[in-house]
Amino acid sequence: MHGIGKSDQAFSRMIAHDQPVNISLQPREGSSKCCGQPPSCQCRSEASRGRILRDLQNASEGDLSESHHQPLPRASPDSYESKSRFIPRGSLLQILGKRTVAGHLSTLLDDSQPLDQLADYISPGQEGACHCGDGLCTGSRILFACLMRIGREDRIVHLYNQPTTRRVCDGGLPFSDGGRFPEALNGLKEKEKQLFRHAQWQLRSHYLTKLNPEDQNFRQLDDEASLPFLHIDEGATTINGGLSIVRHIRIDSEHHDLCESSSHFALKTFKKGPISEEYFRKELRANQQAPRHDRIVPVLTAFKHRRRFHLILPYASGGNLEELWTTYSSRGALGGRAAPWYSTQWLLSECLGIAESLAATHQPTITTDQGGQRNSTPQVHADIKPRNILCFGTVEGGHQSYTLKLADFGFARKVNGDSTLQVGDVTHTKTYRPPEYDVEDFIHLNYDVWCLGCVYLEFITWAVLGWSAVENFTNRRLGEYDGACTSEAKGEDYEDTFFKKVSRIPRWYDLSGLKFEADRNTKSTSKKTATSQRSFRMSRGKIPISCQVKESVKSHIVDIRNQEVCVPEIREFLDFVEEKMLVIDAGKRVNSSEVEIFLRDMTDRQNDQD
Template identity: 30%
Template sequence: MSPTTSYAQDKNDQNAPGSLDERLRSSLVPYVCDADKYFLPLTELDSIVQHDTVHDFLKFGPNREYFQGWNLEEIMRYVCGNTESRDPRELKGSRRIFAILVLLDRATSIVDFMKDGLCDGDLPLVRHNEKGANFDLVRKLGEKEFSLTCFKGWRRIDIQQFDSHQWYMRPPIFAIKDGEAVFYPLESRIIFPWLEYDDAISQSDFSVVRRVRIHPAHHNFPPGLGNSFALKELKSRNKHEFDLEVAALKKIKPNPHLVTLFATYEYQQRYYLLFGWAEGGNLLNLWRNHDTKPTINRNLTLWLAEQCQGIADALGGIHNTLLPFHEEPQKNLAVPSTGHGPDDKNCGRHGDIKPQNVLWFSQEENDYGWGVLKISDFGLTRFHSALTTKVSPSGVPVSQTYKAPEYDLREDLSRPFDVWSLACLYLEFITWVLLGWDGVARFSEERLKERDSRKNFRFDMFFNLQRPKGSEPSATVKLAVKEWIQHLRRLPACCPFLSEFLQYVENYMMLVDKCKRDTSGDVSRKLKEMYRRCQHDRDYCFSQTSGSEANPDGQSEEKAGGGSIAESITPTLLVNDEKLTDTVETSQAGVKRKLDTMDPNLSSDDDPKKRPH
């Protein structure tokens, strides 16, 4: 039903179906953060307040008699925009103001606003002469305030209503400009265009992350992403620290395996960053919840090869990002002294590579149907300089499972730290492909069994620490790790590619001497060679004894044979001619880590069975 027909049928009923007032009210979206507030999407405003609908309202609406004495074309140009004006404010018009007045049943006041020369660009009008709930509304241009005559004769309650409704019309629009995230300083009373605003999914000492769903009319981000995004709130209110983090993110070259920063804003003296949302969660969610026993096939192996190479390449992008000295953070910086190349003087490192910080964008298209993995959480990213103050590694937060030996050896931390962490992640990733989540849990248990000089505590990190009296501490790769690698390579389902990958991780990445580790660039180049071979050599990347192509039920011979993976690597004792095996508990609650409670950096969320999303 057109507005004209509606007004002709019942000229005095502005609540009639199809009336301008009713259309505006029914288009208001409840604000998920405050049940008493709403916002009007820009698309709805533009579709409802058009030249024809404004004309029909003025000529046939409930205030038609009042408007008979006015030039309707002039009012319509004022509301919908004057294309002949050189004033950019007049070009945009006063749709929002007109919509507010219609909702307040004060549409006749549009003439007074037109006389004052107000337009949508002047919103929000600001409060002046506040006394309790009473105040005037004035226009603010720069630092100057200008009184208005358009509210003359209004009741205080109506002024208050206009003041609240003007925020309904101003939900921000988040946009990428020239390929970069835009910073928005937002008013404290802004109403966000959120359709959903979830509870925090993760939080640390530095930030809180939650999912938000943005109204599609209020962002211009790539359509393939959908409307859900990850909103990161920094706990620090220090603008300088926020600027440093954003500068670092913008300096890093875009990479399909790095999360993308889409927008940043300041709201009520807090700082926020908006990233893409990973529908699948993180890599740990994939292993533990989505597919606990993946079927090994060529597609999965190719995806593993592609994604592991992409992650290494993305990490290399972080490591090769240079910042001028004046942009570098001054906190928690460790001076690189590894001789790992001249770029160490001003370079980035992630500092917290682990499965929880590799997000699984399952919604993104991929040749192998498994989505895309992306490194996230640059909250620990640090840019180093030889000119900055050296600090002890104990002042830098790390994940205990994936930390490199130099942390406990109290050596300086730099880019090789990430390469060690990446090696740990790769070993768990390959374990999941070959043995599923139970295998990842068993691998953790095997590392837990092996104790070092800290006899009273158990750790599932990948190295042992030795502290002999009178000597400097030293570290060695855990024997359980070396044996696990050999165990994986002997599995019938382990194809030549996976075997070579495991050997490369052991011999070139997981080295206690950080100076001997390959760089992230070396890792990326090596994996790129292996991935290309996987693409062209079927026998290289797929074992004929693995996956559904080997067994109709999709299990490898190891799984189908009924033998316990733990039995092949745990010690066996003979007591009275009976075989007793040191059994490994494989239930979800079975793997528990005893943590060194004297170390404030230790956290129970490093347990692979308990790690949060």
């Protein structure tokens, strides 16, 4: 079978014969020598074989590069090596169609032989399926092509003549080095068997099936078979992460059931090593536990191939939110390309979509196969930032637009029954982390609300003032450091956060909390004398540390509010972010459902005005 992976649905019709007609290979009369006059010469079959093999070679595609640090290479059709090329299933079906196969068989078999039955066995058409019953099976095309590669297609007759229950097709491949060949191919020499094994990998490629939403197991793919990834445009980018990289790929449409509307996907590859495998398993588990929501990017499939772990996700043509900010501006005067789709309504709607996805993560329900719903365990996403919000291209009113979706649940963690997590259990996102991460022992679900509030504030900054203002805002935050005695770091502690730590140091005349300690030190000066010293120390004990929103953040919000282009709807949104989301006390911070309700009300009012 060309696609390595069984289909859940098989064709109901088969072309298997209960009583197959035995076929014997009878070369045409006069074919023992070349007379130069086809069809009665041997060169006709050789020419047919060469033409078919050339067509297969020219149709082959390069496998995904083994390099995880370079863009995908453009391979030449002349390089036809195992593990580096594959023939797309559609090309294999077309090149080895029934008519072509019958034509080639006619150069080998006597006219009296039932070519149609043998051609049906090799190349079952759309109206019939392989006798194995798998709708994805390519019949016996790969077997036939491999025998052609070694010049022994005569053995296909022996395979056909086997009883139906023992008849081999492409679904029986691969024939591994340690495995036995079918009895019908015992006539092959050992060297021919080796060449056959080599050829089969060039004709087979994996079929990628969609992951069941509740299945946390990944597939172990055969390392010898190629991945069905086609080359991407030279302008495609490779994004390097700490333990993984993400690539834009295109998968041959005949080799997957991941998406009906697109062949473009994102491939997330984890680098080799035990730590990467651990993160792969955690990310797969967290993503599978995330709710199925149209504003959450799903993992389509997961697999291991050639010692590397991979996730395949939908491809976001607009990149991430930060990339969108750097490329476009809400108005042409702000620099960058003007976004023709931008409006206040778009901004509010997309922020609502992300709030919906977060609320679904915090209060998830899962739809069962029977159509019912059941509650699932809430999760803290723990890594909300612009780079984890992806932009999917759409068309609105004839213009390009983007729909934003929440992605990357690699750091997500389930919360306890009391909706808390220990701080040490969460891998935080540095810039957008909330203050409780630094000064408390536990975090709550609204950990994510602070992070989202930070992203919303930068989103509003881009909308009103442009990308350069987002960068300036970052520099202003960096210029404001934590207060004295708040960390073990020497000197001033500069960090890009939206809050700072401060300590309450009592005045010198405040005697509360003071502790006095005395030490006595005796030292001999001679055999008959000694010195005795006493020292006294005064200390305050523990100094309370608290957090506050940075002044640079507060002043930045005032600057945005005072802009003439800051419309009333944006001001109302800005007030909500400042007063309800960027709140130091996590217990007084709104939850994700309240953020969703607020933004839904705003978008509804905006729609009524329009």
